[in-house]
Amino acid sequence: MNVEYLVGSKDDFLRFLDSIGLYDKVAVLTHNDLDGVASGIFIEKILEAKGIKLDYINFLDIKIDMVKEISINLKERGITKVFFSDLNVESIDPEGYEDLRREKDVFLIDHHPIPENLKDKSNMIKTISEDCAALDVFVLGEEILDYPSWGWLVSAAIFADYSFRLEKNFNFLKSFYPEATFENLSSSVPGLNARKISSALVYYKNDVTHVYNLLKERNLEELSEIHELIEEEVYKIVDDFSIHKEYFPERDIYFYEIKSRFDVLSYVATLIAGADMEKNFLFMYRGKEMIKFSARSSKSKINMGELMKKGVEGFPGADGGGHSEAAAAKIMPENLEAFKKRVLE
Ligand SMILES: [Mn+2]
Structure with a gap:
């Protein structure tokens, strides 16, 4: 190999x-x-x-x-x-x-x-x-x-x-x-x-x-029960995604905010993007202090690593980057609107 x-x-x-x-x-x-x-x-x-x-x-x-x-x-x-x-x-x-x-x-x-x-x-x-x-x-x-x-x-x-x-x-x-x-x-x-x-x-x-x-x-036995609990939560979110996702045609990106007591951000991102490789996604989750994002473009139609990096530029305490097909970002709550504008419009 x-x-x-x-x-x-x-x-x-x-x-x-x-x-x-x-x-x-x-x-x-x-x-x-x-x-x-x-x-x-x-x-x-x-x-x-x-x-x-x-x-x-x-x-x-x-x-x-x-x-x-x-x-x-x-x-x-x-x-x-x-x-x-x-x-x-x-x-x-x-x-x-x-x-x-x-x-x-x-x-x-x-x-x-x-x-x-x-x-x-x-x-x-x-x-x-x-x-x-x-x-x-x-x-x-x-x-x-x-x-x-x-x-x-x-x-x-x-x-x-x-x-x-x-x-x-x-x-x-x-x-x-x-x-x-x-x-x-x-x-x-x-x-x-x-x-x-x-x-x-x-x-x-x-x-x-x-x-x-x-x-x-x-x-892996011990993980089965936990897995069921998390999967149940994730499926609820996937259902809600199909109803409440927003489409931004300027960038050809689907945007969705995940609301959950578990931080299932990258889990949901991988699952949804994996099921629809043709589309581009940006998922958001409000953490304790920072707002976190997970971006996916399975076929690399958009370089998500670059987009996340540019999206957080100049924001205090923020960082962003990653792979072309899977990337992430973190920002302070006060920069949310500016970040979304840069990345989605
Ligand atoms: Mn890795």
Whole structure:
């Protein structure tokens, strides 16, 4: 199996692994979504196989200053080697990232777009967007990981991150699930697993480690009840979407505000956009402090990463960006009308 490297190589990764010594303390920082959690498990399994203990793992939300915040934590724990996965920290928090790189050995594995002004590309693997981070790490561990026993998890991540749109990745998923077709994928085993895990990540938003540990034990049983609860909520929202969505012809985007006690924003976005690949969507959810958006354009008719980035420009405390087909943004409530105007009209 191959992934398409834009920066770095498998050799860089293996060299970094070899540089980890007996007295090093190792941390993994990964995204708090399915792709991030799965890639974290694969990194831990690779370390384990190399006889390296993982001292600290954390699951991060994308936000400005994210590296600065976590750096304090790493310092307190005496961490010396850091893996970032599925997080484009070099673009979200470039200052925090560069500061951390001066203090510790940092290795980044990611598939989000590379910023144009990026200078130092050492200790870094970047692949094309369509190769999700879990797949990237899986391939890095090809000779090390027990492939047959983890196929289910990499397949769920391939589904959740849309990576199956690339034929080679779809065929890779099919090597574990020969019965999967493009049409039945969302109701196939990897599709269902992905939805179950995504439900659990919504429900245990403040305890991602719990989900991480269940997945590491390959225990999906415990997630079934939670999944039913979240699915019920999601279906209500999907029904309401079909009635209350707004269409903005200037940008050819469907807009909808999700109202729920659970933060099912990206879950609903993935589900609705996945069912109608021809259309473009912007979903909104009012969080505790910030208003969050999830944008989808399955066939990349609109570059949603660029649109979200431009949409938040100049707004204090806001950030936005991501992939062309799936992106996100966060703004302060007072900028809502201005943001909508920029993005939709
Ligand atoms: Mn990802």
